[in-house]
Amino acid sequence: MVFAKSNKGKPMIIYENYQFKCNKTTLYKKYWLCNERECGVYIHTSLNDEMISLTGVHNHPPNPDQMAAKLVREKMKERILTETTSITKIYDEEIARAKLTKAATASSSIERCIIAL
8 A cells, every 4th residue: 555645735545556535534534435436445544544444346447557657756746846856867767766667658647747747
């Protein structure tokens, strides 16, 4: 289970190559919903981000290339905002470090990374 941020800076979870968004937080739990609208899978975590349960079966396939590209993009964004290294150098280093598949590298979320930042 990997915690990340959405494009809008909201918390999200990537679990088994599926993406979940935080739907609700109570005094004891956080409720996370699969990002696919028609999918009914959800995760409950403690407030310390420890998984309590996963309920349901996804009605769509996982997308490991998209999830890998999202994590690389997030890392690039973090580095660009905190370092003085050129954007091109950060991009090249993170792509090399990630060892992405060709499909993930060609992913539109990586191609648009520089534009979105």
